Amino acid sequence: MNSYDDMNSMEQDVIREVGSIGTGNAASALSGLLGTEVRMMLPTVSVLDFNDAMNAIGNPETIVAAVLVGMKGDVSGIMLFILKMDLINDILGILLGNHIEQYEQLSEMDVSALNEVGNIMISSYVNALSTLAGVDIGLSVPEIAVNMLGGIMSVPMAELGYQTDKLMMIRGKFVLQGDTLDSDLLMLPDIDSLNYLMKKLVQSNG
Secondary structure: OOOHHHOOHHHHHHHHHHHHHHHHHHHHHHHHHHOOOEEEOOOEEEEEEHHHHHHHHOOOOOEEEEEEEEEEEOOOEEEEEEEOHHHHHHHHHHHHOOOOOOHHHOOHHHHHHHHHHHHHHHHHHHHHHHHHHOOOEEEOOOEEEEEEHHHHHHHHHHHHOOOOOEEEEEEEEEEEOOEEEEEEEEEEEOHHHHHHHHHHHHHHHO
16 A cells, blocks of 8 residues: 555454444543543544544644654554543543633643543554554653644644655544543554554454
8 A cells, every 4th residue: 555545445444443442442441540431432433634634623723632642663653632622621520620711721730631541542542453453562652732733733744744644533422421522533654554554454354
């Protein structure tokens, strides 16, 4: 494959299976962290260009938080988990009894809690990917940033835009204390890693 567009239906089905398993893993891990039931609806997995992915998440000028992790080992690339204000307040309310109106109000403890949630989400999907493909994927220390969505999306474009203008987007919904909240995870293996992953995944699930 020379680009994400070259993924065939079987390869996309395998990535959806990764999304399904990752969702189950994430719900269990978050339930343990938050001490309350977390349900996650079955995600949709799409291959989108950067602009379409950004528009699906929201207005480019909307402020969001995002946790970014680099992949290394058998697979190189980026994972990015987006946190919007409603999800942030549900998490902070449960863990710390906090509520914020603006991102400037996030304390160091708030940021640490959100970073851990993002790390759990990303790790859940990467562990599912590693298990299904039989590959070793290491993760960098998670980093959290607050910026306009357009600014956040400029990071993967700067890192991998020279290889592809596409990314894989895993979109789902949390159900947390009666609230239904967006779960947006962006997965961007580089093209060499994408080819390697698809070969391993199709072999493992063929």
